[in-house]
Amino acid sequence: MRGLDRPSQSGEQGAMNRKRVSAHQPVLLATVAAKAGVSIATVSRIVNGETGRASAETIERVQKIVGALGYRPNHVGRALRRRESRIVAMLSPNLDNPAMAAIAASVETALRSAGYVMILCDTHDRAELQDEYLHAMRSQAVQGYVLVNAVQSEALSASVARGDPIVFVGRRNPAGAGSFVGIDNRRAGADAADHLWAQGIRDLAVIHPTQGSSASRDRVDGFVRRLKELGLPCEAIRQASALGLSHLEVGYAAAQRLIDGKSWPGGLLCPSDMMAYGAYRLALEKGIRIPETCRIVGIDDNALNAWIAPWLISVRIPYADFGAKVVGQLQALWAGEQPSEQLLPHELIVR
Amino acid sequence: MRGLDRPSQSGEQGAMNRKRVSAHQPVLLATVAAKAGVSIATVSRIVNGETGRASAETIERVQKIVGALGYRPNHVGRALRRRESRIVAMLSPNLDNPAMAAIAASVETALRSAGYVMILCDTHDRAELQDEYLHAMRSQAVQGYVLVNAVQSEALSASVARGDPIVFVGRRNPAGAGSFVGIDNRRAGADAADHLWAQGIRDLAVIHPTQGSSASRDRVDGFVRRLKELGLPCEAIRQASALGLSHLEVGYAAAQRLIDGKSWPGGLLCPSDMMAYGAYRLALEKGIRIPETCRIVGIDDNALNAWIAPWLISVRIPYADFGAKVVGQLQALWAGEQPSEQLLPHELIVR
DNA sequence: CTGAAAGCGCTTACAG
DNA sequence: CTGAAAGCGCTTACAG
Numbered sequence: 001m002r003g004l005d006r007p008s009q010s011g012e013q014g015a016m017n018r019k020r021v022s023a024h025q026p027v028l029l030a031t032v033a034a035k036a037g038v039s040i041a042t043v044s045r046i047v048n049g050e051t052g053r054a055s056a057e058t059i060e061r062v063q064k065i066v067g068a069l070g071y072r073p074n075h076v077g078r079a080l081r082r083r084e085s086r087i088v089a090m091l092s093p094n095l096d097n098p099a100m101a102a103i104a105a106s107v108e109t110a111l112r113s114a115g116y117v118m119i120l121c122d123t124h125d126r127a128e129l130q131d132e133y134l135h136a137m138r139s140q141a142v143q144g145y146v147l148v149n150a151v152q153s154e155a156l157s158a159s160v161a162r163g164d165p166i167v168f169v170g171r172r173n174p175a176g177a178g179s180f181v182g183i184d185n186r187r188a189g190a191d192a193a194d195h196l197w198a199q200g201i202r203d204l205a206v207i208h209p210t211q212g213s214s215a216s217r218d219r220v221d222g223f224v225r226r227l228k229e230l231g232l233p234c235e236a237i238r239q240a241s242a243l244g245l246s247h248l249e250v251g252y253a254a255a256q257r258l259i260d261g262k263s264w265p266g267g268l269l270c271p272s273d274m275m276a277y278g279a280y281r282l283a284l285e286k287g288i289r290i291p292e293t294c295r296i297v298g299i300d301d302n303a304l305n306a307w308i309a310p311w312l313i314s315v316r317i318p319y320a321d322f323g324a325k326v327v328g329q330l331q332a333l334w335a336g337e338q339p340s341e342q343l344l345p346h347e348l349i350v351r
Numbered sequence: 352m353r354g355l356d357r358p359s360q361s362g363e364q365g366a367m368n369r370k371r372v373s374a375h376q377p378v379l380l381a382t383v384a385a386k387a388g389v390s391i392a393t394v395s396r397i398v399n400g401e402t403g404r405a406s407a408e409t410i411e412r413v414q415k416i417v418g419a420l421g422y423r424p425n426h427v428g429r430a431l432r433r434r435e436s437r438i439v440a441m442l443s444p445n446l447d448n449p450a451m452a453a454i455a456a457s458v459e460t461a462l463r464s465a466g467y468v469m470i471l472c473d474t475h476d477r478a479e480l481q482d483e484y485l486h487a488m489r490s491q492a493v494q495g496y497v498l499v500n501a502v503q504s505e506a507l508s509a510s511v512a513r514g515d516p517i518v519f520v521g522r523r524n525p526a527g528a529g530s531f532v533g534i535d536n537r538r539a540g541a542d543a544a545d546h547l548w549a550q551g552i553r554d555l556a557v558i559h560p561t562q563g564s565s566a567s568r569d570r571v572d573g574f575v576r577r578l579k580e581l582g583l584p585c586e587a588i589r590q591a592s593a594l595g596l597s598h599l600e601v602g603y604a605a606a607q608r609l610i611d612g613k614s615w616p617g618g619l620l621c622p623s624d625m626m627a628y629g630a631y632r633l634a635l636e637k638g639i640r641i642p643e644t645c646r647i648v649g650i651d652d653n654a655l656n657a658w659i660a661p662w663l664i665s666v667r668i669p670y671a672d673f674g675a676k677v678v679g680q681l682q683a684l685w686a687g688e689q690p691s692e693q694l695l696p697h698e699l700i701v702r
Numbered sequence: 703c704t705g706a707a708a709g710c711g712c713t714t715a716c717a718g
Numbered sequence: 719c720t721g722a723a724a725g726c727g728c729t730t731a732c733a734g
Contacts (some may be wrong), residue, residue, distance in 0.1 A: 002699040013480055028727065044729060056703060070509070072490045076430045077727025080703045080710045085427060087470075087491075096455040096654060099451065105446040108473050117491060118436075122459050139423045140438075141711095142469060158421070210698060275660040303447060305629040309600055309659050310635060379711065390721045395713060406719060428711025431726045492727095703733085709726105718720085 020039075027071045035069070047073055067336045079141065088116050088330065089137040093125035097247070097274055098302040102319035103148055103169060110323030114331070116143070125152075125245055131155035146329045149213060150174060157340035165333035167326050171213045179329040179339040181322055185215050185348045188315045189222025191271065191348045192297040195313065196267035197230050201295060205265035207240035207254035207255075207275060209247070219271040219299055236267055242285045251278020259286075264294045273305065276312055288307040301349050318344050356663045356683055378422045385652040386420070387413045398424055411609050430492065438680065439467050440488040441497040444476035447572035448598070448625055449653040453666050453670035454499055454520060461674030465682070467494070474502075476596055482506035489515075495681045500523060500564060516684035518677050522564045523692075530680040530690040532673055534697045536566050539666045540573025540620065542699045543648040547618035552646060556589035558605035558626060560598070570584055583623020589616055610637070624656065626648035652700050661702045696702065 002351035022266065024338065029047075036057060045053050046062045054062075065071075077168050079085040090113055092100045108118045119142065121133040135146065144165040150286040152155060152174040159166065160176060167179045196204060204227065224237055242253035251270055258265070264283070272275035276298030283290050290311045292297060299307075301316035325342050380398075384391040389409060396404050397413045405413075412471070414580035416422075430436040439462055443451045459469045470493065472484040485506035486498065495516040501507060503525040506691050510517060511527060519532045547555060556577065559571050575588055593604035602621055606629065609616070627649030639649060641662045647654075652667035676693050684690065 005658055025725095040728080042703090045704095048729080053703070058703080063716055072486060074492055074727050075490045076427060076436060076492050076711090078729075079427045080431055080712085080727075081729045083710065095446075095452045095459075096449070098447070098452070098655075099444045101449070101452040104471070105473050108446075108471055112472075117470050117472075117487065119468050120455070120459055121455050121463075121468070134466065135423060137424045141427050196506075199733080277655065280725085281658045281661075284712095302629065304449075304655070307632045311726095378714095379712085391712080391722055392714080392723095393719090396720095403720070409719080425711050428726090429713075431711075431728085433712045434726065491707080687711095706733090708730090708732100710729090711724090712726085714724090716724100 026074075027069045029071075031064050031067060032062065034070050035065050038062065046123075047071070072090075085141045085143055086116050086142060087119055087142045088144045088146060089119045089121060089140070089142040090148065091121045091123050091130060091131070091133055091137075091150070092148040093123050093151075095120075098304060098318060099317070099336035100145070102303070103322055105297060106320050106323030107169075107326050108148055108323070110327040114327050118146075118159070119289045124284075125149070127150065127151050127153040134159055144333070148325055165330055166263035166330045167333070169322060169326060171215050173344055174214070175256075177339060179333060180341040181325045181329060182215070182341075182343060183315075183317050184343050186222030186225075187348050188317075189219040189224075189271070191315060192219075192228070192269050192313075193223045193226035193301070194267075195348055195350065196295060196297065197227065199267070199295065199327070201267040202232065202236075203266035204232065204236075204257055204269075205240070205244055206238070206266070206269040206271075207251065207279065208241050208260055208271050209250045209254075209275075210241040210243045212241075212271070214270045216220045218268070223269050238262075242297045247272050247274030247283075251275030251280075252282050253278070255279035255282045258284065264288050266293075270296060270298050273300040273302050273309075273312065273314055277309070280309075280311070282285070297348075305349075306351070312347065313350050316347045316348070316349050377425075377603075377652060378420045379591035380422075380424070381415065381423050383416050384414050384421060384543075389413065396527065398422070420494075423518065427586065436492045436494055437467050438491060438493045439495045439497060440470045440472060440484070440491070441495040442472045442474050442481060442484055442500065442501070443499040444474050444502075446471075446473055449655060450624065450651045450668070450670060451499060453654070454673055456554050457671050457674030458677050459495055459674070461678040465678050467678075470495075472643040476500070476502065478502050478504040478601055485510055488605075493606045495684070497677055497681075508613075516681055518680045518684070520673060520677060522566050525565075528690060530684060531677045532680060533566070533692075533694060534666075534668050535694050536569035537573030537576070539668075540570040540575075540622070540652055540696050542697070543570075543620050543650070544577035544581065545573045546699055546701065547646060548578065548583075550618070550646065552585075552618040554617035555583065555587075555620075556591070556618070557607055557620040557622075558590070558602065558609055559622050560591050560601045560605075560626075561592040561594045563622070564593075566698050571620070572618050589613075598623050598625030599629045599632075600642075602626030602631075603633050604629070605634045606630035617644075618646045621646065621647060621649050624651040624653050624660075624663065624665055627665070628660070630660070650697075656700075657702070664699065667698045667700045669697070 029043050031041045043062055046059050092104055093102050104164045111118050123130040131153045132325045139216045146167050148169045169181050172180050206220050206223055208216050240258035241253045242250045270279055276296050298314040299313050301314035305312050380391045380394050384394045393405055394413055397410050443455055446452050462469050474481040482504045497518050499520045500522045519530050523531050557571050557574055559567050591605045591609035593601045595601040622632055627647050649663050649665040652665035656663050
C-alpha cells in the first residue's frame, strides 16, 4: 500500500525510482479480520488466547486463517498500546572477555525464557558510551537494564534517581545501592590465599588494575587479609598494579613491575583470568615455568581454561547461573519490591 | 497518570495495592508542547532538527525546555509511525565461542554507529531455536537480520522467500543465495597446507566435525587439494571426524580417533581454533609436546591465542572488520540492491 | 458472543 | 511560521 496511492508526478524519473516492489505487504490484524469476516477486536482476543469470548466456530476459523497467513502480532503496536516493550537492555563493558560473553549468553537465555528480548550494548568500559547507551535505551522504552561492571556516569545517576529497574552484575552500583548479582569477592580472594598457603607457598604476590573496580579491590583485600590472619604480614606480600583498559595488558604490565629486578613469586593472585593470561605471557617470555615455578591463581575460571590453560588455578564463578538470578531480580523490581543483593557460590578449581 | 484516574472501588484493599508510586510520569511530546505553549507538531519538528520551520525564538524556547525536562522521543511511537524500528536482530550460534563473540561485538559497534540497536539471540546452533527467534524477531518488526553460521530451517526459508533483509556471516545461506560476509575458506585451508609443507612436514592430518558446515568443508577441501597439488596424494592425508555440538569436544574426539593406535601426525589442521583447543587437550593428556612434536594449525586466531596459546598457528580472520561490512550489506539491501558476497582477507599467523 | 471506538506516542502531509 | 488532524498496529473497557 505504501506509496502506491501517491500519484507519481515525476513521470520521467519513474524508471529511476522504480525499486523492487517485492516487499510483501505485511499481514495485519485487519488482514485476518477481513478474511475471517470478524472485527479486529475479535481477532486480537483470539490471538491473545482470550478464550470464552468467542464462539468455538469463530475461534477455529480465525486460528486457521492466522496459521495460513502466518500472522504474527506486531510488537511495536502492542508495545505502544500496552506500554511494555518486553525489551531489556544489557550493557556490557567488553564482549571479548569470555566472562562477559558468558554473562551475556546466560542473561539472554533467561530473558528469552521469560518472554523478553535483549538489546546488547558494548560500552567498551567507557563512561560516555555507557551514557549514550543509557539514553538510547530510554528512547527504546526498554523495561529494564542489566549493567555489567557499570562505571559511574551522569546518565546512570539519573536513571537510578528516576527509579528505573536496574540490575547490577559483577560490580555493584558505583554510586549507591541497587539490585546486584555477583559473588562474595572477599571470600574468593581469601580462598585463593588459603589454597596457596596450604601448598606451603609463602613467597606471595598480587597484581591488580591501578584504578580497579570495587570487585577487584575486594578480591585483593580478601587475599591480603586472609594471609595476614594466617600470619603473613602485609609487607611480605608483594603488590603491583598497572593502568590500562584491557585486563590482559594490565596483567602483563603489572607482572612486569612486580618482578622488576626481583625474582618471580612462588604464588600470584590475579583478580581476573584475563590478568592471569597477561602475567602468563610475561612468564613465557621470561622463561619462567608455570606452574612449577609460580602458581598463578585467577578469578572467573573461563570455560577455555580446562582446555588450554591447565596451568591456571582459578576461582570459578557460576556465570551460567547469573541469567536466572538477574531475571529474577528484574521481575522483583517490576513487582515493586526493593532492590536486593544475590551472591552466588564460587569454587576454587585446581587442575 | 496510569491508574490514578481510575476510581478505587476496593477501599479496604487499598493498603495492599499501594505500590511505590515512585514511577515518574514520562516526559512526552505533549509535556514539552504544553510547557512551551506550542503544538506537539512544532515540538516534533524541532526535536527532529527540522530547521527553518519555526521561528528562532520558538526553537530556542522549545530546545531549552527539552533540555530541562530531559525529553527523549519514544521510539515505540516513532517506530509505529515511521514504520522503522531501527532494530536489527543478530542470531548467533554460541557466544561462548570467542570468534562468535568477536563478531557480535564488531557488528554491535557498527550498528550503533549507523544509528541502530542490536537484539542478540543465541540459537545454540539449534534449528528450532533459530526458528523461534526468527518468528519473535519478525514480531519485533526488526529491520534486518544478521545470521551467523545459520543452519537450514523452516522459518529461514520463509524469511528468505519473503525477501527479508538478511546478511549471512561465516556460513552462506544454507539454502540458496544471499548476502554474505566471510573469508575465502578454501584459500585459508590451502594457506595452512602451504605453511606446513614449507616446514618440511609430510606427515599431515586434518580433523573436522562429522556434519560440518560448508565453511568447515571448504577449509578441509582447500587443505587437501593444495597438498595434492604439492604432490601429496589424498590417501596420505589422515582424516578423522567426530560428532558433537561443541567444537572443543569435536576437536578432542576427532583427534582421539585420528591417533587411535597410531602416532601423532607432524602437522594437523583444525578448521577452527576451538577444535584446535580440543586436540591440544588430548595432546597434553597423551604427553605429546606441542608444537615440537606436532604443529597444530587452527582457523580464527582468537585474540587470546597471542596470550595463552603461543603453540597455535592460526589463520587470522579479521572479525573486527566484519561489523562494518555487515552493516554495509544491510544498507545495500535496504536500498533495494541485490545481495552480494564480501570476502575479507585472512592471514596465517605463525608465532 | 461480538464490534465500534478510544487511545498508546509519535510524524507528516495539509491548510492556513 | 504554526497547528489540527489523520494514522501507524495494536488492546481493551464499554456497550449491546
